[in-house]
Amino acid sequence: MKTISFIVLLACSASFCHAQQGNINIQQDEKIGELLSIYKKVNANSNHYRIQVGFGSFQEAEKLKADVDQDFPNWPSKIDFESPSYRVRVGQFKTQLEGERNLIEVRKKYPSAMLLKPEKTTN
DSSP: OHHHHHHHHHHHHHHHOOOOOOOOOOOOOTHHHHHHHHHHHHHHTSSOEEEEEEEESHHHHHHHHHHHHHHOTTSOEEEEEETTEEEEEEEEESSHHHHHHHHHHHHHHOTTOEEEOOOOOOO
């Protein structure tokens, strides 16, 4: 009898409980978006090891980048200008060991590829 009374009491008290509902408004400065884009640019030029696949004129670099994008679709590739030529670089590897392991794979397709660590640039 005590168990039934307890269950009835519990059921009645549960029907009187209500969950709280509310809305949250986040107000942030509009410059947060600008800061995020600057952060992304700086991070893209961070001290990651990259593999330079080749270099040449802008047209040659564009063709080479298209080939690299097709051969290594999971790695980011980029054309960088360093006077007097455009250089095609692929990957972002945190350690030299990781870069060297991937360089072996890249050299199967691009024998003149080399591992390098670009200078960190400030914008």
